Amino acid sequence: MNKQQNILIIGAGLCGSLLALRLGQLGYRVSVYEMRPDLRKVDISAGRSINLAFSDRGNKAMKLVGLEEKVKSLCIPMYGRMIHDEHGNTFQSNYSGREHEYINSISRGGLNALLLDEAEKHENVHIYFNRKCKSVDFEKTTALFEDNETKSQFIEDADVIIATDGAGSAMRKSYYLGKKFLFSFSQEYLTHGYKELTILPKENGDYKAFKNALHIWPRGSFMLIALPNLDGSFTVTLFLSYNEGEFNFNNLNTEEKVLEFFQKEFPDALAIMPNLIEDFFENPTAPLGTVKCSPWHYKGNTLLMGDAAHAIVPFYGQGMNASFEDVVVFDTILEKHKGDWETIFKEYEKTRKKDTDAIADLAIDNFHEMKDHVAHPIFQEKRKLEMALEKTFPNEYSSKYSLVTFNEDIGYREAMLRGRAQDKAILNLLNDKKIDLNDDLKIILNNVKKETEAILEDDRIAGLK
Amino acid sequence: MNKQQNILIIGAGLCGSLLALRLGQLGYRVSVYEMRPDLRKVDISAGRSINLAFSDRGNKAMKLVGLEEKVKSLCIPMYGRMIHDEHGNTFQSNYSGREHEYINSISRGGLNALLLDEAEKHENVHIYFNRKCKSVDFEKTTALFEDNETKSQFIEDADVIIATDGAGSAMRKSYYLGKKFLFSFSQEYLTHGYKELTILPKENGDYKAFKNALHIWPRGSFMLIALPNLDGSFTVTLFLSYNEGEFNFNNLNTEEKVLEFFQKEFPDALAIMPNLIEDFFENPTAPLGTVKCSPWHYKGNTLLMGDAAHAIVPFYGQGMNASFEDVVVFDTILEKHKGDWETIFKEYEKTRKKDTDAIADLAIDNFHEMKDHVAHPIFQEKRKLEMALEKTFPNEYSSKYSLVTFNEDIGYREAMLRGRAQDKAILNLLNDKKIDLNDDLKIILNNVKKETEAILEDDRIAGLK
Numbered sequence: 001m002n003k004q005q006n007i008l009i010i011g012a013g014l015c016g017s018l019l020a021l022r023l024g025q026l027g028y029r030v031s032v033y034e035m036r037p038d039l040r041k042v043d044i045s046a047g048r049s050i051n052l053a054f055s056d057r058g059n060k061a062m063k064l065v066g067l068e069e070k071v072k073s074l075c076i077p078m079y080g081r082m083i084h085d086e087h088g089n090t091f092q093s094n095y096s097g098r099e100h101e102y103i104n105s106i107s108r109g110g111l112n113a114l115l116l117d118e119a120e121k122h123e124n125v126h127i128y129f130n131r132k133c134k135s136v137d138f139e140k141t142t143a144l145f146e147d148n149e150t151k152s153q154f155i156e157d158a159d160v161i162i163a164t165d166g167a168g169s170a171m172r173k174s175y176y177l178g179k180k181f182l183f184s185f186s187q188e189y190l191t192h193g194y195k196e197l198t199i200l201p202k203e204n205g206d207y208k209a210f211k212n213a214l215h216i217w218p219r220g221s222f223m224l225i226a227l228p229n230l231d232g233s234f235t236v237t238l239f240l241s242y243n244e245g246e247f248n249f250n251n252l253n254t255e256e257k258v259l260e261f262f263q264k265e266f267p268d269a270l271a272i273m274p275n276l277i278e279d280f281f282e283n284p285t286a287p288l289g290t291v292k293c294s295p296w297h298y299k300g301n302t303l304l305m306g307d308a309a310h311a312i313v314p315f316y317g318q319g320m321n322a323s324f325e326d327v328v329v330f331d332t333i334l335e336k337h338k339g340d341w342e343t344i345f346k347e348y349e350k351t352r353k354k355d356t357d358a359i360a361d362l363a364i365d366n367f368h369e370m371k372d373h374v375a376h377p378i379f380q381e382k383r384k385l386e387m388a389l390e391k392t393f394p395n396e397y398s399s400k401y402s403l404v405t406f407n408e409d410i411g412y413r414e415a416m417l418r419g420r421a422q423d424k425a426i427l428n429l430l431n432d433k434k435i436d437l438n439d440d441l442k443i444i445l446n447n448v449k450k451e452t453e454a455i456l457e458d459d460r461i462a463g464l465k
Numbered sequence: 466m467n468k469q470q471n472i473l474i475i476g477a478g479l480c481g482s483l484l485a486l487r488l489g490q491l492g493y494r495v496s497v498y499e500m501r502p503d504l505r506k507v508d509i510s511a512g513r514s515i516n517l518a519f520s521d522r523g524n525k526a527m528k529l530v531g532l533e534e535k536v537k538s539l540c541i542p543m544y545g546r547m548i549h550d551e552h553g554n555t556f557q558s559n560y561s562g563r564e565h566e567y568i569n570s571i572s573r574g575g576l577n578a579l580l581l582d583e584a585e586k587h588e589n590v591h592i593y594f595n596r597k598c599k600s601v602d603f604e605k606t607t608a609l610f611e612d613n614e615t616k617s618q619f620i621e622d623a624d625v626i627i628a629t630d631g632a633g634s635a636m637r638k639s640y641y642l643g644k645k646f647l648f649s650f651s652q653e654y655l656t657h658g659y660k661e662l663t664i665l666p667k668e669n670g671d672y673k674a675f676k677n678a679l680h681i682w683p684r685g686s687f688m689l690i691a692l693p694n695l696d697g698s699f700t701v702t703l704f705l706s707y708n709e710g711e712f713n714f715n716n717l718n719t720e721e722k723v724l725e726f727f728q729k730e731f732p733d734a735l736a737i738m739p740n741l742i743e744d745f746f747e748n749p750t751a752p753l754g755t756v757k758c759s760p761w762h763y764k765g766n767t768l769l770m771g772d773a774a775h776a777i778v779p780f781y782g783q784g785m786n787a788s789f790e791d792v793v794v795f796d797t798i799l800e801k802h803k804g805d806w807e808t809i810f811k812e813y814e815k816t817r818k819k820d821t822d823a824i825a826d827l828a829i830d831n832f833h834e835m836k837d838h839v840a841h842p843i844f845q846e847k848r849k850l851e852m853a854l855e856k857t858f859p860n861e862y863s864s865k866y867s868l869v870t871f872n873e874d875i876g877y878r879e880a881m882l883r884g885r886a887q888d889k890a891i892l893n894l895l896n897d898k899k900i901d902l903n904d905d906l907k908i909i910l911n912n913v914k915k916e917t918e919a920i921l922e923d924d925r926i927a928g929l930k
Contacts (some may be wrong), residue, residue, distance in 0.1 A: 186651030424927035461896045462889035
């Protein structure tokens with residue numbers, strides 16, 4: 001194979017910069033075009049720390065490129081959910097019964113900067129900023145860019161184009177508008193939007209709330225969450241309907257109404273957010289969308305990866321992890337069919353799409369779980385039981401959350417099918433009083449396993465498989 | 466309310482012409498713009514009879530506009546599926562155990578012509594042909610048209626615009642491209658396409674196959690079907706993958722290959738299709754897509770209805786029936802909130818969308834059922850059992866097919882949930898040998914009911930509802 005082929009990557013976000021790094025390591029000639037300025041030189045996020053959940057699937061990719069240790073220094077472990085009720089009471093619900101399993105809060109900018117630095121260490125990798133992709137000619141394998149400074153347009157020719165340009169992908173739009181092949185495509189918005197807010201550090205730099213947890217204020221039809229940053233602050237996100245319910249983004253249009261809403265629903269959060277009003281009216285309200293599409297590739301010419309191929313809502317903390325896992329899966333297939341791009345792209349999509357479809361659906365499930373179910377007694381009972389099972393039988397039981405988050409060698413789809421069946425089994429066994437938290441855990445484990453298998457088998461038969 | 470408001474309908478297909486007729490009956494001023502020529506004057510389908518399945522939901526709409534008897538004369542009853550195996554053996558599987566429940570084959574053109582004739586009888590209804598909608602300004606409630614003959618463009622202003630312009634709706638495209646509001650949208654293509662073929666009548670005008678059935682040649686990953694026309698012919702449709710399997714649309718590119726395929730897979734059909742090769746190479750191969758979107762309306766200005774809002778694959782024979790049912794549901798709400806269009810549109814979508822989403826999913830289920838499951842012994846056993854239950858307990862049991870097709874007072878979503886649970890119950894009871902065709906039918910009925918309820922209850926608990 002001729003590694004002197006030119007690979008053009010559109011977008012130097014998390015997925016694009018990781019991909020550039022990996023392809024650089026493998027010896028490919030890579031050019032990356034990014035529409036934004038270099039985030040290492042210009043503070044794009046206007047001073048705010050924006051963080052993301054980083055967990056085992058993402059870490060597997062960091063291992064692949066040899067960055068596990070460097071990334072660890074950017075991470076703040078979060079061992080569980082810290083749930084805040086209406087009265088300001090809190091209780092912690094761990095993510096796993098196994099002590100070594102936890103998720104992390106990580107700075108998007110910090111991680112992206114690290115990946116860019118590492119990618120640029122390879123002389124066969126070149127990254128150009130302020131170049132916005134306008135469209136892609138997937139038959140000619142060329143991309144049209146506009147220079148953000150000079151506004152001049154230019155065309156780049158490549159042997160292969162991989163678009164990692166995010167949920168609003170220009171290449172995906174070219175697929176859709178081109179009508180040259182049957183392109184299945186969906187964009188689905190939730191009725192809710194989100195707005196980012198902040199809990200600033202104490203004057204001495206300490207955290208104003210427990211650092212090592214993902215804080216949730218579940219209120220049934222809406223919620224607030226907070227993730228810690230290295231600087232002692234938390235990035236807070238309000239998830240709320242645009243136009244339904246007593247309070248919504250459309251009617252929270254005065255300082256009084258916002259204060260009334262927070263006083264009523266999140267009094268303990270409000271107490272540590274003196275900057276609420278300023279944040280609320282300065283920061284945008286953004287929509288929550290899921291994008292799926294197929295095919296991801298056009299022949300052996302072009303390929304969509306990361307959010308460009310599968311944007312998901314943030315509720316499973318898997319957006320970045322899924323995009324990083326894309327690169328891991330792609331890497332395996334790349335080496336198997338060196339240089340035969342059409343085969344690589346086809347096999348990659350066949351291998352990967354079922355899993356990215358699954359995490360998209362799981363993320364929507366988790367929206368309902370986080371804003372609502374976590375406050376239900378039977379759900380809390382299920383979680384207690386699962387923690388006990390994971391602790392007592394660490395090699396025999398993993399909850400849906402663990403399967404999705406901490407089992408990077410199981411695909412998302414398998415994790416979803418088994419995890420959903422387990423949830424259904426436990427909730428029904430509890431509801432029918434067939435298991436009880438006071439039972440012997442071994443008996444509970446066996447009942448849950450048996451019931452889970454029965455559910456999977458019934459579904460299999462009903463599917464005539 | 467001022468019924469002198471101008472309602473603009475885009476598209477005079479089945480849904481648009483029915484809607485125009487109904488609004489005409491209610492006294493509204495209606496203008497309909499259709500891009501094609503008047504099908505009553507120009508033979509659009511180039512000599513071929515194209516037929517559709519017509520059943521109880523569609524008939525409910527015909528009753529609403531007083532056309533039940535007139536439509537009956539266009540109908541050919543189909544009492545069940547006539548299944549043709551590889552060896553040319555046939556067996557009939559009825560659609561219901563109740564004698565009065567059957568579906569019909571009806572000519573699309575004949576029915577559309579009738580609806581246009583009836584709509585035009587109202588002096589407050591005007592229909593214009595050869596006017597193609599280019600785009601809709603949903604904020605100004607205007608539509609841009611092009612006259613197909615003069616190629617001149619003109620803008621029509623209306624108080625309300627309702628787009629019934631089918632799966633490729635121009636107004637839906639304006640919603641999508643306008644980016645003025647969050648528009649959830651999906652287009653999903655099956656891996657299969659379809660091609661229409663014909664079984665011509667005998668020289669004496671008789672049918673060459675049994676007239677009163679929907680013929681199916683199920684072959685696992687593809688199939689052939691045939692529906693009768695009033696002129697003694699059948700319209701045949703081949704459903705086949707574009708590029709997978711030994712034979713597919715991409716590689717059926719010579720007369721020899723097409724003949725080899727039919728000789729091997731459909732010898733009994735080939736024997737009565739001397740015109741196969743001509744049809745095969747003259748007729749287009751078309752894709753099979755599902756379209757869903759939301760919102761259907763913009764304020765009280767514009768509304769999508771019929772295929773423009775929810776295009777489905779043809780496998781449940783419900784496409785036209787669902788569009789006609791749209792008009793029935795719309796009619797109820799229209800009269801409830803006379804003239805308050807925003808409330809009407811909002812309530813209509815809220816009432817209706819869950820059901821059109823359900824029939825879209827059911828239609829895809831039925832693709833797999835028709836091409837594959839109908840040939841499985843356990844599926845056939847289930848259908849035998851269901852026929853016996855429907856015959857013996859006509860008021861106590863309805864299969865999923867009956868719930869969807871013959872129970873127009875149950876919404877598609879309810880039919881789907883109950884129908885799927887019943888299917889799962891029966892298949893598992895049969896598989897686990899808990900019921901047997903030789904058991905007392907009363908006992909079987911009770912077991913099926915009990916198991917169905919248990920499945921629905923387990924799902925309810927797992928959904929934390």
